Amino acid sequence: MVPTWTLSLLLLTGLVTKGLSIPLADKEAWNYVEVREGAHMFWWLYYADSQSAGYTELPLVMWLQGGPGGSGSGFGNFEEIGPLNRDLEPRKQSWVQAASVLFVDNPVGTGFSYTDGPDGFATDVATVASDMLVLLKHFFSEKTDFQSIPFYIFSESYGGKMAAAISLELSNAIAQGTVKCNFAGVALGDSWISPLDSVMTWGPYLYTTSLLDDNGLAAVGSAAEMVKQAVEQQQFLKATELWSMTETVVEQYTNGVNFYNILTQDPDEKVRSSVGEDFIALQARRHIRPLHSQSLSQLMNGPIRKKLGIIPQNVTWGGQAEDVFSHMAGDFMRPVVDVVNQLLIAGVNVTVYNGQLDLIVDTIGQELWVKQLKWGGLPGFNKLTWRPLDDPIAPGVTGAFYKTYKNFAFYWILRAGHMIPSDQGPMALQMMKMITQQA
Known part of the structure; x- marks a missing residue:
């Protein structure tokens, strides 16, 4: 039998041509959702591909990229946590081995997502959150087998700011019964929270x-x-x-x-x-073009576009990315610490994780806003001494420190910058497993 991602690789490189744009059954799925009139959001799902458990026994992780304007279906997928790297080689530390992974190109206009006109772009995180709620409602209605699976939102950079707002909207929607899913927590990676x-x-x-x-x-x-x-x-x-x-x-x-x-x-x-x-x-x-390198752009607008088979002719991957950033500029410096407060007080599991070598969202700044939280568990969290985690590929060498108290956790990832899965893939995978209660 041909391994799943070997077959996927064959599809991408054109060695298997029959059914090129058809997802592998129970292995991949993708589609568009019109979240507002003229605003089309693209999602791409990889089903968990584990040797020890079926996808219904493993969590679902949604990955949100930064920017705003960075593409999860591109950068997050092929540069960080997806099953294949940019050269279409299997990734050893792919998160798909421990979870089903949902990449969403958001805000609208990011990656393969697109707007029909300038009025379709989001201008604040409130709109970003309401758009995502439309997509998630559609996704869980269509993929009913995921409704009971623990669902986590992981994010990076500006994606964390969006993830916080989305998590609050989602929690409220679940409580009101308008979205059916088992929301289990949000992880804010090197996030633009404050x-x-x-x-x-x-x-x-x-x-x-x-x-x-x-x-x-x-x-x-x-x-x-x-x-x-x-x-x-x-x-x-x-x-x-x-x-x-x-x-x-x-x-x-x-x-x-x-x-x-x-x-x-x-x-x-x-x-x-x-x-x-x-x-x-x-x-x-x-901050936008580094997420759209020439080689990645060629991959996404070449074999990936051909594989997906649903991208409109006039849409280029990354073609509206700078417009996304421009429309969000007035909201860019607004903090969302109050949103994180609300999540913690509501009992939502919140994790903050940060790379030691990151400058744009340095750990010192992250710790400052965490200390400003009004959450009642903060004094207990502050009293704890962090615990070391060994580097998964170098036993005895510290790869990270972490603290967890009630529904809040913080991971300090050593020798990593802003893009932790790229810099420290094994450590990032282990952290994900711990957050999703698999380790």
Whole structure:
């Protein structure tokens, strides 16, 4: 018998041509949902492919990418946790071996999702959440065998901000009986929950890692203070522009540090601001285009598009990504700490996980907003001492620390940047298993 993902690989490379655009029965499924008039959201499901358990015995994980404008069906799938990597080779640490994985290209306009016109784009996380609720209601109505399976939302970067809002909407919908699913928790990875706490700690983090001197620390701190003033004045579009300017100051004083992993620097991928460049265009170059590399774009718009067989002719994977970011710019710097508070108070299982080497959402900033939570269990959580986890491929070497108390957990992932599954795949997989109560 041909292994599942070997067959999938054959399909993708054209070695098997019959039924190219037909999902493998009980192995894959994909489709579009029109979440609003003229707003079409794409989803792609991989059924769990475990040697020891059927998919109905394993959880369902939905993965949400960042940006906003980053594609889960592309980057999350082929660069992080899907069954095949960008070269269409089987991934050893694919999450599909321990869970069914649902990739959704959101907000609308991301990846293969698309809008029929400019009015179809979301402009805030409230719209993002209501759109996702429409999709999830449709998904669980169509895939009734998943209604009783524990369902988790995992996220990365801005995806975490969206995941928090979506989780609250979903919890309310389940309580009202409008969506049937077994929602078991949300995991917020390197998430843009409190943007200001991230920006305000960039300087101290870079200084303590020898990437800024005293002059640089002062310059970054001064730029960050301007962001703070705009946020405090509720001028969020201005705050987004000032955030962009602060990143430029960081680049100038660190010789182009990588915001996603401070220990990696590719001279060919340094992003320098141009005189007079619009901040939206600059941030798209910094944070959207890296999720749409040329090789990944060729894969998605070539063999993957052919395999899926349902992508409209006028839709290009990633073609509306920068428009997604632009329309969300006014909401970008708004915090959602209050949403996380509501989730915890409502008893929803919430996990925060962060990479040690991430700058854009540094761990220091994450810990600051966590300490501001109004959740009654916080004092008990704070009293705990974190516990070490061995690196799964290097026994005796610490790969992470974690704390868990009642319905809240925090994982500190060592030697990882912003994209934890890419940097530390085995550790990320083990963490996922622990969160979904498989370890």
